[in-house]
Amino acid sequence: MANVSYQVPRHSFYWLLLAALFAVLPHAFYGGLWLKVLLPLVLLWRCRIHVGRAEMPNKWLRFLLMAVVLALVWRENGHFFGTEASSQLLVGAFLLKLLEMQRQRDAYVFLVLGYFVAATVFLFYQGPFTAFYVLLLLWLLTAALVGVNVPTLSWSGRSHGRSSAVILLQSIPIMVVLFIFVPRFGPLWAIPSSEGKAKTGMTDSLTLGAISELSESTELAFRVEFEEARPPQSALYWRGLVLSEFDGRQWRQPHRIKHRLLLPERQSMPVWWQQLTQREVAAQYTYRVLLEPTGESWLYGLSHSASQTPQVGLAFGDTLARARPVDERFVYEAQRAKPKEVPEALTEKQRDHYVHLPPLVEPKTRQLAAQLMARQSTTDALVQGALQWFLDEPFSCPLTPPRTGEHPNDDFLFGTQSGFCEHFASAFAVLMRAAKVPARVVVGYQGGEWNPRSQHLSVYQYHAHAWVEVWLPEQGWVRVDPTATVAPERIEQARTAAQSSNSAVRAMWYGNRLISSLRAQLDWIEFNWQRWVLNYDESQQNRFLSGLLGHITPAKLAYSLAVLVFILLLPVLVWTFWQTRGPQRTHYQEEIHWLRLLLHRKARVPMEATAHLSPQQLANMASLYWPEAAHEFEQWAAAMVPWLYAPEAPPSVPEDLKRIRKTLAKLPKSKAELP
Amino acid sequence: MKKQLQERYRQWLSWRMPAARKQTLKQRLIFIVPTGYGFLFIAVAFGIFIGGINYQNNLLLGLSFFLASQFVLVILATYRNLAGLVVEAQGMEPNFVGEQGRLVYAVTARDSAAQVAIGLRWRGSTAAPVFVSLMPKESAKVALPIALRERGWNAPGRLVIFTRYPMGLLRAWSQLDMAQSCLAWPKPVETPHMPFSGEAKADGAEQQWWQGEDEFYGLREYTDSDSPSQVDWKTYAQGRGLYVKEFVSPEASSEWLDWDSFQSGHNEQRLRWLCYWVLKRERERQPYGLRLPNGEIPIGLGAEQKQQALEALALFPKR
Numbered sequence: 001m002a003n004v005s006y007q008v009p010r011h012s013f014y015w016l017l018l019a020a021l022f023a024v025l026p027h028a029f030y031g032g033l034w035l036k037v038l039l040p041l042v043l044l045w046r047c048r049i050h051v052g053r054a055e056m057p058n059k060w061l062r063f064l065l066m067a068v069v070l071a072l073v074w075r076e077n078g079h080f081f082g083t084e085a086s087s088q089l090l091v092g093a094f095l096l097k098l099l100e101m102q103r104q105r106d107a108y109v110f111l112v113l114g115y116f117v118a119a120t121v122f123l124f125y126q127g128p129f130t131a132f133y134v135l136l137l138l139w140l141l142t143a144a145l146v147g148v149n150v151p152t153l154s155w156s157g158r159s160h161g162r163s164s165a166v167i168l169l170q171s172i173p174i175m176v177v178l179f180i181f182v183p184r185f186g187p188l189w190a191i192p193s194s195e196g197k198a199k200t201g202m203t204d205s206l207t208l209g210a211i212s213e214l215s216e217s218t219e220l221a222f223r224v225e226f227e228e229a230r231p232p233q234s235a236l237y238w239r240g241l242v243l244s245e246f247d248g249r250q251w252r253q254p255h256r257i258k259h260r261l262l263l264p265e266r267q268s269m270p271v272w273w274q275q276l277t278q279r280e281v282a283a284q285y286t287y288r289v290l291l292e293p294t295g296e297s298w299l300y301g302l303s304h305s306a307s308q309t310p311q312v313g314l315a316f317g318d319t320l321a322r323a324r325p326v327d328e329r330f331v332y333e334a335q336r337a338k339p340k341e342v343p344e345a346l347t348e349k350q351r352d353h354y355v356h357l358p359p360l361v362e363p364k365t366r367q368l369a370a371q372l373m374a375r376q377s378t379t380d381a382l383v384q385g386a387l388q389w390f391l392d393e394p395f396s397c398p399l400t401p402p403r404t405g406e407h408p409n410d411d412f413l414f415g416t417q418s419g420f421c422e423h424f425a426s427a428f429a430v431l432m433r434a435a436k437v438p439a440r441v442v443v444g445y446q447g448g449e450w451n452p453r454s455q456h457l458s459v460y461q462y463h464a465h466a467w468v469e470v471w472l473p474e475q476g477w478v479r480v481d482p483t484a485t486v487a488p489e490r491i492e493q494a495r496t497a498a499q500s501s502n503s504a505v506r507a508m509w510y511g512n513r514l515i516s517s518l519r520a521q522l523d524w525i526e527f528n529w530q531r532w533v534l535n536y537d538e539s540q541q542n543r544f545l546s547g548l549l550g551h552i553t554p555a556k557l558a559y560s561l562a563v564l565v566f567i568l569l570l571p572v573l574v575w576t577f578w579q580t581r582g583p584q585r586t587h588y589q590e591e592i593h594w595l596r597l598l599l600h601r602k603a604r605v606p607m608e609a610t611a612h613l614s615p616q617q618l619a620n621m622a623s624l625y626w627p628e629a630a631h632e633f634e635q636w637a638a639a640m641v642p643w644l645y646a647p648e649a650p651p652s653v654p655e656d657l658k659r660i661r662k663t664l665a666k667l668p669k670s671k672a673e674l675p
Numbered sequence: 676m677k678k679q680l681q682e683r684y685r686q687w688l689s690w691r692m693p694a695a696r697k698q699t700l701k702q703r704l705i706f707i708v709p710t711g712y713g714f715l716f717i718a719v720a721f722g723i724f725i726g727g728i729n730y731q732n733n734l735l736l737g738l739s740f741f742l743a744s745q746f747v748l749v750i751l752a753t754y755r756n757l758a759g760l761v762v763e764a765q766g767m768e769p770n771f772v773g774e775q776g777r778l779v780y781a782v783t784a785r786d787s788a789a790q791v792a793i794g795l796r797w798r799g800s801t802a803a804p805v806f807v808s809l810m811p812k813e814s815a816k817v818a819l820p821i822a823l824r825e826r827g828w829n830a831p832g833r834l835v836i837f838t839r840y841p842m843g844l845l846r847a848w849s850q851l852d853m854a855q856s857c858l859a860w861p862k863p864v865e866t867p868h869m870p871f872s873g874e875a876k877a878d879g880a881e882q883q884w885w886q887g888e889d890e891f892y893g894l895r896e897y898t899d900s901d902s903p904s905q906v907d908w909k910t911y912a913q914g915r916g917l918y919v920k921e922f923v924s925p926e927a928s929s930e931w932l933d934w935d936s937f938q939s940g941h942n943e944q945r946l947r948w949l950c951y952w953v954l955k956r957e958r959e960r961q962p963y964g965l966r967l968p969n970g971e972i973p974i975g976l977g978a979e980q981k982q983q984a985l986e987a988l989a990l991f992p993k994r
Contacts, residue, residue: 108712108843112719115742119723122734131734138741142842149843150792152808159789163841167748174744179737187729328731534733569747576751577702579787580758 008107011157012147013050016107017043019140020098023117026133027091030124034072035088038095046098057099065096087120107148114141126329128529139164173568181545181561183554184538202240204296205252206422206443206466217461220292221445222300223527224457227286231302233447237467237479238300238459240444242317244354246433248361249408251426251441253316254353261297261321263313269306272339273314276306283335290530291330297322300444300459303479305334317440317469331535343476346438354438354471362430364410369434379437379472386431387485390424393417397487424482425466438471442479454524587653588643592618594661595636602626603670615640626670636660688833694852697763700836704849707754713844716746749842756840757847759785760793765816769858769989771950772826776857777818780834784809792840795819798833798850823859826946827989830856860985863954864947894918894966909935915968930974932956933966946988953984967991 008016021043028035048054057065069092070080077085094117097110118137121130143164147157222238243251262269264277275281291299299312299320307313307320309332315321320334346354372389376382396418409427412419419427425441432439446465448457467481545552549560585593595618599605603626610618619637623630639656692704709717720742727735761783768777784790788811794804795817807815821831837848894907897917907918932952937945949965956963957976964974965984969992972983 109715112712112715115716115719116722119726119735119738122732122738123730126732126734131737134734134738142745145843146841149840150808151806152792155791155808159791163752167745167752167841170748171741171744174747175737175741178740178744179733182736182740184736185728187731188725189729533737536733537731565747569751572748572751576755576758580702580755580785 008050008101009147009150009153009155011150011153011155012144012160015140015144015147015157015160016098016111017046019111019114019137019144020046020095022133022137022140023114024091024095026121026125026130027087027117031084031088031091032072032076034069034076035091038069038092042095042098049099056102062096062100065099066093069093069096083123087123090120091117104148108145111141111145111148114144126534128525128533131529131533135168139168142167170572174565177561177564177568179536180541181557181564183557184536184541186538202294202296202298202443202464204241204298205250206243206426206441207250219461221459221461221463222289222291223530224290224448224459225288225455225531226457227288229285230450230457231285233450234484235302236447236457237303237442237465237481238445238448238463239303239317239319239442240298240300242319242440242442242469244317244440246357246426246430248358251429257316261313261315261323263311263323264308265310267313269314270318271341272304272337273306276304276335276337277308281337281340283337285336286333287336288331288333290527290535291326291332293328293330294326297325299326299330299332301334302336304339305336307332307334309333317442329530329534331537339476342474345473346471351438354440355433355436357430357433362407362409362434364407364414365427365430366434368413369431372431373435379470382435382437383432383470383472383478383480386428386435387480387482390428390482390485395424395486397483421483422466424486425468428480428482429468432468432470440469440477442467442469446481449520449523451520451523451527453520454527456527458523458527588640591640591653591657595633595664598664599626601669602629602667603672625672627672628670629664629667632660632664632667636664688850689852692833692849692851694854696854697761698851698853700758700760700762700849702758704851705754705757705847706849707750707845707847709844710839710846713746716742716842716844720746745842746844749844752841753838753845753847755788756790757793757836757838757849759787760790760836761785762834762836762851762853764853764855767855767857768818769860769985770823772823772859772862774823775820776823776829776859777820778831778853778855778857779816779818780853781814782807782809782817783814784811786812789813790838792838794835794837796835797821797831798835800832804835804837821857823857826859826861826943826991827993828856829859858986858989860989861943861946861950863951864944865951866948894920894971913968930962931964931966934968935966942991942994946991950985950988953981953988957981 021039024035024039028039045054049056070089073080073085073088073092076088079085080089090113094110094113097106097113101107101110115138118134118141121134121137139161143160146160146163150160241253243253245252245254264273269277272281276283285302287302289300298315299322301307301320304318305320311323312320312332313323320332322330322332368389372382372385376385393413394417397420408423409430412423413427413431422443429439429441443464443466445459445463446467447463448459450457465483467479467483469477469479472478542552545557549556592613592615595615596605596607596610596613599610599618599622600607603622605621605625610621613621615637619630619633622633626633636657639654639660643654643657698704720739723735723742724739727733727737727739761781763781763783765779765781767779770776780795782793782795789809791808792806793808794806796802796804797819802820805817805819807817809815819831819834821829823829833850834853835848835850837846839846894910897906897919905919907920910916910918932949934945934949937948940948949967953963953965957980960976962974962976963980963984965972965987967987970987972980972987
């Protein structure tokens with residue numbers, strides 16, 4: 001029995017192979033090298049089996065192959081849990097199943113597993129084009145499944161694609177209705193967050209050079225929608241993290257407050273937050289952020305932003321943060337208003353913290369600070385003086401700044417004088433601290449690309465930025481951006497990757513007008529996709545459905561779901577019953593049937609009485625019960641005779657018969673008595 | 676209890692699907708249920724749904740809804756693939772008891788669409804089904820083998836017509852009583868002695884009762900001109916009327932295969948022996964006639980003669 005291997009019918013083999021290729025391809029892109037090698041190998045092997053050049057591997061070889069796959073997955077992930085490792089295992093097993101098709105059953109199992117593999121694609125990619133790709137994959141899988149069900153060897157493979165397309169196209173409307181109406185609820189159990197893969201984005205400390213690396217990335221960071229007003233481009237400072245501890249090389253958050261988070265659900269919030277969320281103070285800007293997964297818990301927002309989204313609270317330095325890491329796309333709303341009251345003064349302890357510098361570092365910066373302090377009397381003037389100093393010195397913002405040495409700020413300020421935003425921010429903050437002005441570094445994003453079509457702002461990784469906040473006694477924390485002072489064009493204009501990238505091809509990609517309008521279109525599609533499809537959650541569903549149905553009750557929901565599905569199925573149902581009526585009457589039978597009906601209506605002859613009569617017999621009957629029509633019936637019977645004996649039934653009713661019909665239809669009802 | 680239920684089911688079937696030689700598969704004749712793969716498919720869709728909830732991933736949810744609606748549409752598609760099919764009983768190929776006979780059906784697709792991967796088999800049979808795929812309006816002949824268990828007419832049970840096309844997730848089927856049976860000839864069994872006098876005498880074996888110059892040819896009805904000595908009294912004693920024995924020359928008389936030439940053996944055995952001889956005669960291309968208690972088949976040779984003879988043997992009344 002083991003030698004009798006099942007042959008996938010020739011007409012469906014290539015559907016099967018294509019389905020396998022398309023199912024595994026996204027994982028081969030995403031996963032490690034082993035899948036890239038295994039995929040073509042297995043497909044080639046399977047082709048050779050199909051043409052009879054190779055054998056299906058035996059049990060031991062299959063066992064060995066599976067062990068190799070297990071080992072490779074282990075080597076890549078170090079474990080078998082989690083999203084990546086388990087989907088790699090699934091894909092590996094799916095692929096190897098291609099080499100184990102001894103029975104028709106195996107082909108079925110392979111293809112039904114294929115639907116599972118198709119689903120895992122969505123764990124890694126969720127764009128509109130991915131959805132389209134998966135639709136294509138479903139088409140292939142369904143076509144292959146259709147093919148496996150046709151044992152007739154001479155059948156054409158093309159019809160599988162057609163059948164599959166018909167099923168898929170019919171399914172789409174019902175799927176959409178289910179998508180809209182089936183209630184959403186929270187996770188049933190906690191799932192392990194996607195670990196391992198490093199995401200591009202901010203880290204929780206600022207090492208010089210880190211942001212410049214980020215500026216090479218064209219990945220999306222988040223999108224923002226504004227309600228009504230939108231701040232000018234130069235005010236779009238998206239605060240992510242506030243860093244206040246400097247060890248000479250690195251800025252980071254103070255350790256003891258790193259994870260502190262004020263949640264409106266649990267703690268009492270600052271006055272300005274409460275006023276803003278309770279609408280006591282009118283919001284200057286109201287906006288919604290659609291954040292891409294970061295794997296971190298901090299969020300991005302304008303300064304003095306409050307949010308009413310659950311689980312969103314206030315972290316160190318009045319930045320927004322979430323209670324748990326953002327492992328999936330996350331949407332939050334925020335309002336921003338400039339606080340009216342004068343902020344409370346810093347405590348002595350806080351003041352010490354914000355002016356602290358490690359001893360003996362950056363001697364030249366300290367000298368400069370002493371000079372500035374001697375010249376200026378107020379803190380405000382001191383800050384302005386420092387900025388003026390930056391303007392006077394020949395600072396530059398090249399694409400590849402030189403490396404700095406033991407005293408990075410000194411080297412930058414008095415040596416190379418060229419660097420990125422983080423060099424400027426760090427140097428300026430150190431300078432301020434040396435001058436005893438409380439200062440801290442803020443990292444986040446600056447600007448964003450406005451899409452006029454969908455009225456939203458897209459912020460990419462290359463918008464990453466660092467700037468400084470200084471404490472002014474009357475105003476509180478005030479933003480100072482030394483980079484903007486030196487290279488204002490970077491802030492005033494929307495910064496694009498063309499300016500931050502050194503690749504000629506990339507420069508063209510982002511510089512060309514046509515391509516950038518195309519990019520805006522794509523961005524529009526992706527934005528709407530994210531907004532209407534990916535983020536269609538419980539609240540959006542409630543809003544949408546209550547607009548449609550009024551107050552939502554489970555019964556109402558179930559009822560409207562059933563009715564809608566039925567309405568959508570109706571055309572298919574009608575088509576089905578129309579198509580399966582069975583053999584139809586021929587024109588000849590139709591003609592006789594019509595005359596019998598006429599006799600029934602006009603002369604009240606029961607239909608049963610005229611069943612199985614020949615045209616001549618019908619004519620005789622008519623002469624008895626409907627004498628007025630006797631003549632026409634005789635003509636009719638005569639006209640029917642040649643048709644009856646015609647070797648081929650004519651495609652349509654002959655003209656003379658049509659004429660007789662018309663005359664008959666006009667005749668009055670019979671006055672004769674019924675038998 | 677189980678027997679009773681089966682009987683009820685059989686009765687219900689014959690009420691819902693009465694016997695006919697030509698049937699169109701209409702809605703009331705068709706049942707539809709998910710296959711094992713159908714359940715696997717639903718399980719996969721459900722798994723993806725759970726995944727979608729746990730990962731809060733709308734695309735996974737969308738995919739599971741897609742699979743669910745696909746399943747619903749496949750119900751209709753599977754039904755569509757079977758409905759409208761016309762099945763007509765066409766003929767049969769008889770065979771000997773213990774062999775396989777065949778019943779032939781014409782299966783015709785409806786006018787509007789192809790009907791693919793239609794399987795046919797008998798209810799309760801374990802044999803592999805026969806599959807046909809038809810283009811619109813195309814007709815195919817399907818010969819279904821049937822195991823012949825007893826002499827005479829063998830009813831095959833209901834004809835199961837099913838399909839899993841297009842996706843194998845559901846199985847639509849119908850059970851039709853095609854009002855058709857297959858004829859089984861008696862199984863040929865070799866017999867040492869000949870069922871006719873001529874050769875028997877030459878062999879010097881058993882003496883037959885009609886010993887004489889001439890070979891016994893057959894019986895005909897008695898007329899007034901016949902001598903009483905020619906009357907077949909044995910037949911008369913059996914209460915089957917007055918017959919006259921006719922004799923022919925030895926060459927000709929050996930052509931008759933006679934039921935009554937056997938002294939031993941019950942009815943079925945005699946039929947088997949006679950069957951053997953019919954076949955032997957056909958093989959040797961020697962003309963023969965067949966004489967049974969309920970009638971006779973005149974002397975002849977060839978396919979038609981053989982068919983008539985075998986049919987007569989097959990349909991010989993059982994007690």
